[in-house]
Amino acid sequence: MSAAAVEAAPAAPSGSLIRKIAWHWRYDEKRELWIGWWTLVIFYNLYGVLFFVLARTQPPPEPSLTPAEIVQWFADRHYGLLYGYALVFIVGGATAIMNATLAYTMRRMSVSRAFAYSYLVIYALATLPGMLIMGVVCTVGAMRPDRDPELMSWLYDFAFLSFEGTMGVFLIGSLVWMTAVLLDKNRVFPKWFGYLNLCNALTEVVVAPAWIFKRGVFAWDGAIAWWINMAVFVTYTAVFLSLLRKMILREDFGTGPLPELESESTGALEAAS
Amino acid sequence: MEPVGEGGEELRRADGELILLWTLPVLGVIWLSAFLLFPGFVQPMSPTMSAEEVAAFYRDPENLPRIRYSMIVFNWFAVGLIPILALIVLQMRRMAHRTPIFSYAIIACAAGGPTTFLMANLFWLTAAFRPERDPAQTMMFNDLAWVTFSSQVGFLIAQSVILALAIYLDRQERPVFHPWVAHFNLVVAALLVPAAFVGLALEGPFAWDGLLTFWVRNIAIGVWIVVMGVVLGQAITRQRAEDEALAA
Amino acid sequence: MKTAASTASNPRAMARGHADDGRFVPGQPDMWAFVLFEALVFTSYFTVYVIRRTQSSDLFLQSQSHLDLRVGVFNTLVLLASSWFVARCVQAARERSFRAALNNAYLTMLFGFVFLVSKVIEWTTEIERGFSFTTDEFFSFYYFLTGIHFLHLLIGFVFLGVAVYQLQSPARRSQEMVETCATYWHTIDFLWVLIFALLYVMR
Numbered sequence: 001m002s003a004a005a006v007e008a009a010p011a012a013p014s015g016s017l018i019r020k021i022a023w024h025w026r027y028d029e030k031r032e033l034w035i036g037w038w039t040l041v042i043f044y045n046l047y048g049v050l051f052f053v054l055a056r057t058q059p060p061p062e063p064s065l066t067p068a069e070i071v072q073w074f075a076d077r078h079y080g081l082l083y084g085y086a087l088v089f090i091v092g093g094a095t096a097i098m099n100a101t102l103a104y105t106m107r108r109m110s111v112s113r114a115f116a117y118s119y120l121v122i123y124a125l126a127t128l129p130g131m132l133i134m135g136v137v138c139t140v141g142a143m144r145p146d147r148d149p150e151l152m153s154w155l156y157d158f159a160f161l162s163f164e165g166t167m168g169v170f171l172i173g174s175l176v177w178m179t180a181v182l183l184d185k186n187r188v189f190p191k192w193f194g195y196l197n198l199c200n201a202l203t204e205v206v207v208a209p210a211w212i213f214k215r216g217v218f219a220w221d222g223a224i225a226w227w228i229n230m231a232v233f234v235t236y237t238a239v240f241l242s243l244l245r246k247m248i249l250r251e252d253f254g255t256g257p258l259p260e261l262e263s264e265s266t267g268a269l270e271a272a273s
Numbered sequence: 274m275e276p277v278g279e280g281g282e283e284l285r286r287a288d289g290e291l292i293l294l295w296t297l298p299v300l301g302v303i304w305l306s307a308f309l310l311f312p313g314f315v316q317p318m319s320p321t322m323s324a325e326e327v328a329a330f331y332r333d334p335e336n337l338p339r340i341r342y343s344m345i346v347f348n349w350f351a352v353g354l355i356p357i358l359a360l361i362v363l364q365m366r367r368m369a370h371r372t373p374i375f376s377y378a379i380i381a382c383a384a385g386g387p388t389t390f391l392m393a394n395l396f397w398l399t400a401a402f403r404p405e406r407d408p409a410q411t412m413m414f415n416d417l418a419w420v421t422f423s424s425q426v427g428f429l430i431a432q433s434v435i436l437a438l439a440i441y442l443d444r445q446e447r448p449v450f451h452p453w454v455a456h457f458n459l460v461v462a463a464l465l466v467p468a469a470f471v472g473l474a475l476e477g478p479f480a481w482d483g484l485l486t487f488w489v490r491n492i493a494i495g496v497w498i499v500v501m502g503v504v505l506g507q508a509i510t511r512q513r514a515e516d517e518a519l520a521a
Numbered sequence: 522m523k524t525a526a527s528t529a530s531n532p533r534a535m536a537r538g539h540a541d542d543g544r545f546v547p548g549q550p551d552m553w554a555f556v557l558f559e560a561l562v563f564t565s566y567f568t569v570y571v572i573r574r575t576q577s578s579d580l581f582l583q584s585q586s587h588l589d590l591r592v593g594v595f596n597t598l599v600l601l602a603s604s605w606f607v608a609r610c611v612q613a614a615r616e617r618s619f620r621a622a623l624n625n626a627y628l629t630m631l632f633g634f635v636f637l638v639s640k641v642i643e644w645t646t647e648i649e650r651g652f653s654f655t656t657d658e659f660f661s662f663y664y665f666l667t668g669i670h671f672l673h674l675l676i677g678f679v680f681l682g683v684a685v686y687q688l689q690s691p692a693r694r695s696q697e698m699v700e701t702c703a704t705y706w707h708t709i710d711f712l713w714v715l716i717f718a719l720l721y722v723m724r
Binding site for chain 3: 190191192194195196198199202203205206209212213216217218223224228231232
């Protein structure tokens, strides 16, 4: 690990984006972390576009559709589903590097490695109910529009229930991260982010009624089971992305507490004393 | 600690790794046999078959045992590649990186590929369990199996791209893998991309029996396994020689 | 720099919440971020409930009459009592009489436990009378809101456990941690009062 970076780095160029990227690729000590961070930012946005705009499976449709309406639903977004999920399948593996980067934050903490490894494995598993099963089932539904409406209805239910209803992985994953942040003495993340993980975990619990209700606020498209949940999840994601960026800026590749950024008065104060 | 004892321990560890590596040819033979045994692979089943034709394929007394036994073998050995991926992770740990992010990412990918293949395997076995089922249902399970099998290239693509990135950033005098291994991985990743579009066409190169989705994809995976097996063997042997030199 | 930062970890971090900001909040300021965020989430649950209630007020009123107001009042009193004990626990810890603080923490737990038991009894009685989660929309909300609150209370026991762990040994006794745990406990009490008003009282 210590063998890296023998070349003396020239100053970062201010020119074109490509030259900047090339400089970071060559000289930036933190390139691995930045690759992870940019993958997170780009792919969260890309998944948003694919699910909301192209495949149009989010926000979710009503669970109470009749089989004939479900056939119509598949017909309405035939190419959106097929192209949208094809792209999801191609870039879906990017979650590996995203989760590896988040697991690294736990490795940088003063806690046991067990936290990083649990997080990594839990979220690797989460990719299946989190998007891949839904993608496969929607593709199968869309590729033969003339299939028996009863079977189409089964595919529709299976796609959305697997996607909306499997929340345990995110629940336990958030709790693992919460515990790590609260126990950490290296100040990788602020403690309030630990508690925010608890908020996120608690909203995952709230999705469970989606397995029971076909209409209303607790159904898989409902105000409580979907909309409030999504609002919390989007806030949580935006928060951890910005905290992760800050953490990378502060990273010193040591094992002790992370230094605060220069601009922060409290950090400068503590470092000075 | 005695340097001799330490060296001996290192030797034993490398030996264990070589044993794991030698499971690869055995696995290759098993996978190839199961592949040839499954009647739907040698001449891949066409997506244009009608529900009755699909049902007849599963009901055919010639086919049915071959479907079942080949898929049972795949069910046993689907996860067989994971030890090899673990060996790749260990080699990545020797690369000149500042963080373990890339090796973590390969661990995250390692279970993904086999799991998606297992899902396809379960759909095939379920279709074959009651061939007398309504043909429309048999066809749905057959569709689910083929679409899962063909489209799930995401983890394999990620695996190759991450490995390539890791090799490019392995900046030391004698890098663990040659840069051509990284180029090769990027080519394999690119060859796997078309298979994701399997749902778009029932005929032509993108269909699940087509040139790109079936032949290019599966041959690329096969070549990747062979090439990575060889370079992994070289890397482990070199590591063992270095360890021995250190111990001496 | 590193050593300065690591020695700064415990007592300095404790002091930070009290003095440096110039404004006083008990416990970690981080816990207050949690309280605010949970308050927002619960406000949205309550808003959805009130909207659905105004849309079908007859059904809600009729189903509401099957709840026993006395049980609700009892729950509220029990939880208010537990909140009072946790406040006394904080006060005692501040005065450094840790024996009393511990006793008050145990009393908090006891009343919290009474609440949990009475809630389970109430749920089983309602289910025996034929009112389950899927009976109608009012009962869905009833089980949902009381259930998610129940879960918060269970987590509250973890926080109380942390407070007790802090108080037990002279080596620890972080006043900040005790106050943080008490803040959480007060929050679930406060949320219960709102849930009680919305489910049992509001006509």
